[in-house]
Amino acid sequence: MPILVPEHTGFLFPNDLHVSWSLMIVMYPYITGLVAGAFIVSSLYHVFGSERFAPVGRLSLGASFCFLIFATAPLLNHLGHPERAFNIMITPNFRSAMAGFGILYNTYMLILALEIWFVWRQDIILIARHSRGIKRQFYKLLALGVYDISAEALAHDRKATRILASIGIPAACALHGYVGFLFGALKSNPWWSTPLMPIVFLFSAVVSGIAALIIMYMISMKITGRSISDECVDGLSKMLWAFLIVTLTLEILEIVTLAYEAAEEWQIISSLLFSKLSLEYVGLQMMMGGFVPLILLAIIVLMSPTPPIRNTLALISSLLLLVQVFAMRWNVVIGGQLFSKSLRGFRDGYQPSFFEREGVLAAVLILLAPFAATLVFARVLPLFDYIDKQAQTRRPGPGEQQVPLTSE
Amino acid sequence: MSKLKNITEITEEARQEAEREGRRDFLFRLAGLTIGGVFVNILGSGLLRGEAEGADDVTPTPASGRQGQVTNLPPKGYNWEDHLYAYLIDTTKCIGCGMCVRACKNENDVPDGFYRTWIEEYLIATNDHGDFDVQVFSPNGGLFGFQASQSPLAVSKGFFVPKMCNHCDNTPCTQVCPVGASYQTKDGVVLVDKEQCIGCGYCIQACPYGSRFLDPVSHTASKCTWCYHRITRGLRPACVAACPTGTRVFGDLKRTDDPVLVALSKTRVQVLQPNLLTKPRCYYVGLDLEVR
Structure with missing residues (x-):
C-alpha cells in the first residue's frame, strides 16, 4: 500500500510533509x-x-x-x-x-x-x-x-x-x-521566533494600508470624475516612503542579525530565503517590491515631479508595495512551513x-x-x-x- | 538500598514482562519479523487487531473511534492523581523493524501519511574536515521497516531513533490552543479533545517535534495519546507492547519500582531539544548530538 509523499529534499519529520x-x-x-x-x-x-x-x-x-x-x-x-x-x-x-x-x-x-x-x-x-x-x-x-x-x-x-x-x-x-x-x-520555528516579528508585521501593515488607500483613492477619483488632490497624494507618498524605509530596515536587520549570529537555524533559513524562496524573497519582497518603490517614492519626495508623473509613480509604487507585503506574508507563513522542524530538509514548494x-x-x-x-x-x-x-x-x-x- | 540495575537490565525485565503478558503474541510477532516484507505487515496487523479484539473486556475500540465510539475516557474508578506516566526509549536497542509504527497505526487507526509515532534512521560518517556527514531517513515513518542502507557515505555510525509525542510538562502545544481543546491530564498525558478542537492548526505549528498533525478525516489536531484508553486500564501503549527489543519502556513515576523511574534515577538520560525547556516526559538513552 504505497503512501503518497510530497516531493522533498533532505530529511523531514514525517508529519512535516504537510503545509497545515x-x-x-x-x-x-x-x-x-x-x-x-x-x-x-x-x-x-x-x-x-x-x-x-x-x-x-x-x-x-x-x-x-x-x-x-x-x-x-x-x-x-x-x-x-x-x-x-x-x-x-x-x-x-x-x-x-x-x-x-x-x-x-x-x-x-x-x-x-x-x-x-x-x-x-x-x-x-x-x-x-x-x-x-x-x-x-x-x-x-x-x-x-x-x-x-x-x-x-x-x-x-x-x-x-x-x-x-x-x-x-x-x-x-x-x-x-x-x-x-x-x-x-513560537519557539518551535526559528524563522518565526523573533521579537521583531510583531513590529515587522505592524510596519509592513501600515505600508500596505497606505498603498491600498492611494490606489483606492486614485481609482475612486477616476470613476467619479473628481480631480486628485495633489497635496493628499504628495502627503501619502511621503508617508509611504517613510514607513517603507522603516519596514525594509527591519526586514533586512532581521536577516543580517540571523546571518551574523550564524546559529544553528541560519543554515536552513539562508537556504530557504536564497534558494527555495529566491523568487518570492529576493525577487518580489526585496527587489521588485522593496527597492524599486523605495526609489520611485524617493523621486516623489526628493525631486517634486509634476503631478501626473508623481501620481503615476505613486500608483506604481503602491501596486508594487501591495505585492511586496503579500510576498512578505507568504514568505513568513509558507516559508516557515517549507522546511522541517528537523532543520534538515525542505518540501519542494507549496502551490495551492x-x-x-x-x-x-x-x-x-x-x-x-x-x-x-x-x-x-x-x-x-x-x-x-x-x-x-x-x-x-x-x-x-x-x-x-x-x-x-x-x-x- | 534498592539494587542497582543498568538500563539493559531494566529494559530486559520489561521485555520479559512483555513475554509473560502475552508470550504467544510476542513469539508470533517475532516469527512475523523473520518472514519480512509486506507479509510482516499483514501478519503483524492481523495479530495486533486480534489482540485488541481479544481483550475486549478491558480494551475499548481504537481511540480515534473511527470504527466505534470515542473512548479516550478512562474507566470508572480510575483516579488520575494516582499516576504520573513517563516513557523511556533506549535507542541503542532499536532495530528499526517498524512494529511500533504499525501497532500504533492499527491501534489508533492513524490515517495514511500521518504518524503518531515514527522511526528515524541516522547514518553518520566522519569527513575530511573532521566533521560529520549525516543522512537521516524515515521512509513512511518506518511503517514498513527500513531497507538495507544505500548511502554513498562510508558510514561509521548508524542507529535508529523512535519518536513520538513527548508529552511535555511545559508543553507549547496546549499553551497555544485557543479553545483549550489540547490539554494535559493530571497523570501527565497531553490529549486533544476532538469535540472541542476547531482545527486551527496552531498546536501543530507550536510543537517543535513534529508530533502533531491535522487528521484529514476529523479535521482536528491529532497526536500520540500514549494509548490513553489502554494505559488507564493497566495496559501498556500499543507501541510498547509491540516492541520486540525492549527499546520502548512505559512507566508510572508514582510507582516506586517503576522501570522508567529507576532508569531516570540511575541512568544518564536525555530529552529531545532540551534547550526549548518543554520538559518532555519521554526520555531517551543513547541519543546522538545529530538528533533533534
Missing part, C-alpha cells in the same frame, strides 16, 4: 494589515488634524471597516471546524495568544463602528431627511434615534471622533501586532490549486470582497461628498419633502 497553514493564513495577516494601515491614515486626519489627508479621511475609515469585516473570512475558510469558531470567545484558553483574537477583533470593530457613526452621523440624518419610504427608515435606523445636528452637537461629534480615533491607533497596532506575535512567539477550498480562487474572492464592500459602503455612506454642503445648496426635488425627523 495554507494560502488562507497568508491572506489573514494581509487583510488585517490593510485594516490597520488604512486606519492609521484616517487617524492622521481625525486625531492630528492633517488637513492634507482630508480627501481620504472618510475613504480610509470606510475601507478599514470593510477590510475588517472580511478579516475573519480566510480564517473561517481555513478552520477544520468553522462552526466551532466561536469557541475562541466562549471557552478561551487565555494562555494562548490566539484566544486574544476575539477580544482584540471585537474591541477594534466596536471602536471603528462607533467612529464611523460619529463621522457620518450628520450625513445619515440629512440623507434621512431628504428621502422617503424604506430608505428613510433605513437611515433613521442608522441614526440610532439621535437627530440633533446643531453646531454644538457636531462639535461634540468631532471630539468623540478624535477620542475614538486616538484609542483606535493603539487598538489597530494591537490587532496587527498580535498577528505578528502569533508567529513571533485553483479550485480547492483554500485555493487561489477562494483567496482572490476573499481579497476582492472588501473592495466590493467598500463600493457598497460608499453607496450607503458617502466617502467623498460632504452631504451637509449639498443639503444647504440643494432644494428638495418634486415629491421630496424636507421633513424634520423626530424620535417618534
Whole structure:
C-alpha cells in the first residue's frame, strides 16, 4: 500500500510533509494589515488634524471597516471546524495568544463602528431627511434615534471622533501586532521566533494600508470624475516612503542579525530565503517590491515631479508595495512551513490549486470582497461628498419633502 | 538500598514482562519479523487487531473511534492523581523493524501519511574536515521497516531513533490552543479533545517535534495519546507492547519500582531539544548530538 509523499529534499519529520497553514493564513495577516494601515491614515486626519489627508479621511475609515469585516473570512475558510469558531470567545484558553483574537477583533470593530457613526452621523440624518419610504427608515435606523445636528452637537461629534480615533491607533497596532506575535512567539520555528516579528508585521501593515488607500483613492477619483488632490497624494507618498524605509530596515536587520549570529537555524533559513524562496524573497519582497518603490517614492519626495508623473509613480509604487507585503506574508507563513522542524530538509514548494477550498480562487474572492464592500459602503455612506454642503445648496426635488425627523 | 540495575537490565525485565503478558503474541510477532516484507505487515496487523479484539473486556475500540465510539475516557474508578506516566526509549536497542509504527497505526487507526509515532534512521560518517556527514531517513515513518542502507557515505555510525509525542510538562502545544481543546491530564498525558478542537492548526505549528498533525478525516489536531484508553486500564501503549527489543519502556513515576523511574534515577538520560525547556516526559538513552 504505497503512501503518497510530497516531493522533498533532505530529511523531514514525517508529519512535516504537510503545509497545515495554507494560502488562507497568508491572506489573514494581509487583510488585517490593510485594516490597520488604512486606519492609521484616517487617524492622521481625525486625531492630528492633517488637513492634507482630508480627501481620504472618510475613504480610509470606510475601507478599514470593510477590510475588517472580511478579516475573519480566510480564517473561517481555513478552520477544520468553522462552526466551532466561536469557541475562541466562549471557552478561551487565555494562555494562548490566539484566544486574544476575539477580544482584540471585537474591541477594534466596536471602536471603528462607533467612529464611523460619529463621522457620518450628520450625513445619515440629512440623507434621512431628504428621502422617503424604506430608505428613510433605513437611515433613521442608522441614526440610532439621535437627530440633533446643531453646531454644538457636531462639535461634540468631532471630539468623540478624535477620542475614538486616538484609542483606535493603539487598538489597530494591537490587532496587527498580535498577528505578528502569533508567529513571533513560537519557539518551535526559528524563522518565526523573533521579537521583531510583531513590529515587522505592524510596519509592513501600515505600508500596505497606505498603498491600498492611494490606489483606492486614485481609482475612486477616476470613476467619479473628481480631480486628485495633489497635496493628499504628495502627503501619502511621503508617508509611504517613510514607513517603507522603516519596514525594509527591519526586514533586512532581521536577516543580517540571523546571518551574523550564524546559529544553528541560519543554515536552513539562508537556504530557504536564497534558494527555495529566491523568487518570492529576493525577487518580489526585496527587489521588485522593496527597492524599486523605495526609489520611485524617493523621486516623489526628493525631486517634486509634476503631478501626473508623481501620481503615476505613486500608483506604481503602491501596486508594487501591495505585492511586496503579500510576498512578505507568504514568505513568513509558507516559508516557515517549507522546511522541517528537523532543520534538515525542505518540501519542494507549496502551490495551492485553483479550485480547492483554500485555493487561489477562494483567496482572490476573499481579497476582492472588501473592495466590493467598500463600493457598497460608499453607496450607503458617502466617502467623498460632504452631504451637509449639498443639503444647504440643494432644494428638495418634486415629491421630496424636507421633513424634520423626530424620535417618534 | 534498592539494587542497582543498568538500563539493559531494566529494559530486559520489561521485555520479559512483555513475554509473560502475552508470550504467544510476542513469539508470533517475532516469527512475523523473520518472514519480512509486506507479509510482516499483514501478519503483524492481523495479530495486533486480534489482540485488541481479544481483550475486549478491558480494551475499548481504537481511540480515534473511527470504527466505534470515542473512548479516550478512562474507566470508572480510575483516579488520575494516582499516576504520573513517563516513557523511556533506549535507542541503542532499536532495530528499526517498524512494529511500533504499525501497532500504533492499527491501534489508533492513524490515517495514511500521518504518524503518531515514527522511526528515524541516522547514518553518520566522519569527513575530511573532521566533521560529520549525516543522512537521516524515515521512509513512511518506518511503517514498513527500513531497507538495507544505500548511502554513498562510508558510514561509521548508524542507529535508529523512535519518536513520538513527548508529552511535555511545559508543553507549547496546549499553551497555544485557543479553545483549550489540547490539554494535559493530571497523570501527565497531553490529549486533544476532538469535540472541542476547531482545527486551527496552531498546536501543530507550536510543537517543535513534529508530533502533531491535522487528521484529514476529523479535521482536528491529532497526536500520540500514549494509548490513553489502554494505559488507564493497566495496559501498556500499543507501541510498547509491540516492541520486540525492549527499546520502548512505559512507566508510572508514582510507582516506586517503576522501570522508567529507576532508569531516570540511575541512568544518564536525555530529552529531545532540551534547550526549548518543554520538559518532555519521554526520555531517551543513547541519543546522538545529530538528533533533534
